[in-house]
Amino acid sequence: MKTETLNRKYEPLSLLFAALGGVVLLFIIAPLISMFINCSLPELAETAKDQEVRSSIWLTLWTSMTATALFAIAAIPFSHLLARKDFPLKGLISGIIDVPIVIPHPVAGIALLCVVSRGTFLGQAADKMGFSFVGSSLGIMLAMAFVSIPFLVNSARDGFAAVPVRLEKAALNLGASPLRVFFTISVPLASRSIVSGLILMWARGMSEFGAVLIIAYHPMIMPVLIHERLGAFGLKYARPVAVLFVSICLIFFIILRLLVRGKDAAHR
Amino acid sequence: MLLTVRKISKAFSGFEIKDVSFDVQQAWYFVLLGASGVGKSVLLEIIAGLTSPDAGQIFLNGKDITNEKIQKRKIGLVFQNNTLFPHMTVYDNIAYPLRTGYAKSQISKRVAQLAEDFGVLDLLKRKPQTLSGGESQRVSLARTVASEPDCLLLDEPICSLDATSRPQIRALLRRINANGQTIIHVTHDYTEAVSLGNHIAVMERGIIAQTGKVEDIFQHPKSEFIARFIGIRNFFKGHLEQSHHQSGLKHFRTGSLDFSVLTDRPAGDGFVCIRSEDVTIRDLDSMANPTSARNNFEGTIVDIVRAGPGFEVIVVINTDKSKLINKANSTPLEVAALISNESVKTLNLHCRKKVIVSFKASAVKYIEE
Numbered sequence: 001m002k003t004e005t006l007n008r009k010y011e012p013l014s015l016l017f018a019a020l021g022g023v024v025l026l027f028i029i030a031p032l033i034s035m036f037i038n039c040s041l042p043e044l045a046e047t048a049k050d051q052e053v054r055s056s057i058w059l060t061l062w063t064s065m066t067a068t069a070l071f072a073i074a075a076i077p078f079s080h081l082l083a084r085k086d087f088p089l090k091g092l093i094s095g096i097i098d099v100p101i102v103i104p105h106p107v108a109g110i111a112l113l114c115v116v117s118r119g120t121f122l123g124q125a126a127d128k129m130g131f132s133f134v135g136s137s138l139g140i141m142l143a144m145a146f147v148s149i150p151f152l153v154n155s156a157r158d159g160f161a162a163v164p165v166r167l168e169k170a171a172l173n174l175g176a177s178p179l180r181v182f183f184t185i186s187v188p189l190a191s192r193s194i195v196s197g198l199i200l201m202w203a204r205g206m207s208e209f210g211a212v213l214i215i216a217y218h219p220m221i222m223p224v225l226i227h228e229r230l231g232a233f234g235l236k237y238a239r240p241v242a243v244l245f246v247s248i249c250l251i252f253f254i255i256l257r258l259l260v261r262g263k264d265a266a267h268r
Numbered sequence: 269m270l271l272t273v274r275k276i277s278k279a280f281s282g283f284e285i286k287d288v289s290f291d292v293q294q295a296w297y298f299v300l301l302g303a304s305g306v307g308k309s310v311l312l313e314i315i316a317g318l319t320s321p322d323a324g325q326i327f328l329n330g331k332d333i334t335n336e337k338i339q340k341r342k343i344g345l346v347f348q349n350n351t352l353f354p355h356m357t358v359y360d361n362i363a364y365p366l367r368t369g370y371a372k373s374q375i376s377k378r379v380a381q382l383a384e385d386f387g388v389l390d391l392l393k394r395k396p397q398t399l400s401g402g403e404s405q406r407v408s409l410a411r412t413v414a415s416e417p418d419c420l421l422l423d424e425p426i427c428s429l430d431a432t433s434r435p436q437i438r439a440l441l442r443r444i445n446a447n448g449q450t451i452i453h454v455t456h457d458y459t460e461a462v463s464l465g466n467h468i469a470v471m472e473r474g475i476i477a478q479t480g481k482v483e484d485i486f487q488h489p490k491s492e493f494i495a496r497f498i499g500i501r502n503f504f505k506g507h508l509e510q511s512h513h514q515s516g517l518k519h520f521r522t523g524s525l526d527f528s529v530l531t532d533r534p535a536g537d538g539f540v541c542i543r544s545e546d547v548t549i550r551d552l553d554s555m556a557n558p559t560s561a562r563n564n565f566e567g568t569i570v571d572i573v574r575a576g577p578g579f580e581v582i583v584v585i586n587t588d589k590s591k592l593i594n595k596a597n598s599t600p601l602e603v604a605a606l607i608s609n610e611s612v613k614t615l616n617l618h619c620r621k622k623v624i625v626s627f628k629a630s631a632v633k634y635i636e637e
Contacts (some may be wrong), residue, residue: 169318170351172338174365174415184364188355 032246039243047240053225057248059137060221064206067141068198071149076194079156080186084165097154100147108146109214116142116215139216144205151200159193160186195260203253269330270294270450271419276314276324283307285474288324292419292452292467297445299461300454302471308454309348311471312421315452316345328418344417348424350404352396358383358407359392365415378414386410386440402433406440413444420444422453426460438463462486462539462635470494486539501580501604502542508634510535517562517629525585525601528562528629537637546631547605549581550624551615561626567603569621578608581617583625 047053082094100108116122116133126132133139163186171181187194209223217224222245230238271292278285285307292298302308313319315326317338325334333341352361362382366375383389386406396404405425412420425441426434441464445451455461461468462482469479478490485494486503506522508529520527520540527540550557552566567583574580585601603625607617617623 164351166347166349166351167353169338170345170347171353171364173316173318173341173343173345174411175339175342175368176364177339180368185353189353 035239035246036243039240043240044243047244052220053241053244056220056222056225057245059140059219060206060223060245061248061252063137063140063221064144064202067145067205068148068152068202070141071145072152072198072201075149075152076156076187077182079153079194080160080182082153082157083160097150099150101150105147105208105210106214109143109211112139112142112146112211112215133215135216135218137216137219140212140219140221143211143215144208145201147208147211148201148204151204152194152197155197155200156190156194159190159197162193163189192260195256199253199256199260203249206249270296270328271315271452272325272327273311273315274325274327276311276321276326278307278310278314278319278321280307280310283474285311288471288474288476290469290476290479292450294450295445295448296450296467297441297465298450298452298467298469299465300452300469300471301458301461302454302456304456306471307474308456308471309423312345312423312452312454315419316343316421317341318345342416342418343421344412344415344419345421346405346408346412346423346425348428350396350401350408352399352404352407352411354396356396357392358388358394358396358399361396361407362388362392362411362414364411382410382414385443386413387436400433401429402437405429405433405437409437409440409444413449418450420449420451422451424455425453427455427457458486459633459635462541463637482539486541501544502547504540504601505538506540507537508533508535518634520632520634523601525565527632529632529634530629531632531634533634533636539635539637541633541635542603542627542631544575544580544604544606547603547625547627549583549605549607549611549615549617550626552622552624555624559626560628562629563632564624564626565603567623567625569617569619569623570602572612572617572619575606578606579612579617581605581607581612583623585625586622 082090082097103111113134114120116126116139118124118127118132118134123133131138133142167189168181168185171185172178176184207223209227212221213224213227220228222241226238226242226245229241269291273288273290276285276288283305288311290298300308300311310319314321317333317336321334325332327333328341328343333343352358353364356364359379362379363375366378370378379392380389383392386409388403388406388410391399391403391407396407399407409425422441426437429437438460441451441453445464453460453464465482467479468482468485470477470485472494478485478494483503483505504520504522504525504527506520508531509519509521511518516530516532518529518531518535520529520538522540529540548561555564555566565585567585569581570584571582572579573582581604583603583605585603605625611617615623
């Protein structure tokens with residue numbers, strides 16, 4: 001990043017902006033740090049042994065990852081379409097993609113419930129096949145995907161748009177089929193944005209509370225469990241669970257980021 | 269006929285190409301010559317299927333391919349800008365068109381062969397970002413040739429290269445063509461056209477102004493535009509002789525004449541160009557006066573035409589008094605000189621007047637065939 005022009009002098013305005021930036025940073029970091037330092041190691045160890053907490057962490061991780069992986073199969077090709085083709089109502093469709101970001105998450109849960117609850121066509125069809133969306137890991141995945149899919153689509157679309165069209169055309173000109181061009185040229189060249197979108201979608205899905213709460217209180221994912229512990233036992237009992245969850249999220253997030261960076265370095 | 273382009277039109281904001289037609293036969297080296305922005309690159313994109321024309325048809329081996337998919341056309345396009353895949357090694361780039369339909373061992377054999385032919389054997393493990401312009405161009409050519417196109421399209425393949433890699437790429441292109449590969453080459457540089465092409469089409473503001481063999485176009489430009497664009501009125505085909513001098517002074521034989529040429533190129537067949545601005549005309553009785561111009565010929569003025577601010581004076585060189593070779597099949601040789609109004613008056617130039625035409629050996633530009 002090039003910041004040398006800003007760093008050249010300690011102008012009063014820069015100092016003011018830096019001070020304001022410090023306030024923002026402090027606002028983000030202070031609550032997290034306070035949460036961590038108010039939580040003792042024995043408390044944390046105790047919580048880590050808690051069977052309910054363990055299965056909840058496991059549930060949260062696998063549902064968020066599976067939801068991301070499953071919806072990526074449809075979202076990534078769709079993003080390529082959005083980046084490359086012009087079609088009627090494209091603006092409207094791009095707007096629809098962003099809707100989950102702007103509607104309140106409990107509303108998202110209720111909207112989902114309207115199509116998958118037992119009274120609906122989908123709900124009945126699922127019932128006949130012996131499973132249910134409501135109150136199941138399937139419902140959790142739907143809720144997670146609903147609120148987080150815009151992050152993947154937007155990021156992947158920007159990535160595909162940045163791939164030079166002439167490279168795709170050159171590959172076609174060499175006799176490759178459009179499908180082969182997609183997998184060997186477009187996806188690898190947009191991989192950085194796609195992976196970044198996958199990480200965002202996964203992280204956003206994993207931290208979802210409002211929509212999941214409505215469609216599947218049980219089995220309990222971590223945000224729901226933390227909420228329940230807070231309501232039933234108070235801050236002292238909710239805090240170690242929260243610290244554990246945040247730590248695991250951060251560890252995964254950092255590992256994935258490092259992996260992506262390593263891959264990028266290998267590309268160069 | 270290998271490739272036939274029939275009445276292709278395409279309108280863009282700013283320019284259009286209109287009713288462009290030409291034929292290219294198997295193993296031709298066909299050069300499309302034109303200034304920048306006349307639609308040459310668009311024409312190539314239309315032939316390759318990257319852009320669809322507003323009207324017209326394209327036939328390859330007699331089959332209408334106007335609406336054929338890009339990947340089914342068997343027309344290889346080497347783009348003006350580098351289009352090597354940045355996430356693949358040079359090897360994988362060249363192997364890309366071979367990946368479907370060949371076994372792994374066959375692919376590595378073919379890539380090795382192509383890499384040797386195109387002089388990129390030691391670059392196979394490198395990434396495209398680390399290559400020089402000339403190296404990238406050679407890899408791009410190898411990759412496109414690997415796809416075994418019926419017709420190879422080149423969009424300004426030389427102009428972006430540094431001076432040292434130009435002759436190498438030229439030699440490479442000649443070699444590809446000599447192996448029977450049909451090539452259509454787009455350029456704005458007449459020396460490229462002369463040096464490489466055996467057939468030329470000159471494009472002028474979206475239309476084909478003239479097509480023909482190299483000599484036809486340069487010796488008999490159909491329109492003033494073509495003459496002006498190619499900038500060369502004096503254009504002769506012939507043979508550069510081996511020189512025994514240490515200096516760069518060599519002899520170039522064309523028909524019955526013998527020019528002194530200053531060049532460092534080796535002996536062989538080629539062309540010489542002399543700009544009409546570089547040709548001077550003197551009175552016959554000044555023949556005895558010493559001059560630094562090595563080329564002095566006696567001739568007769570056959571035409572004087574207004575050309576821009578001055579006059580173009582056409583002189584037929586009297587072959588009988590020149591250094592004669594091949595007297596039998598010699599055609600009269602015309603030299604054009606661009607002369608100011610004042611000089612035409614002072615020298616009292618008029619048709620049928622006998623004069624001396626002179627030009628320096630350094631004003632003669634030699635282009636290898």
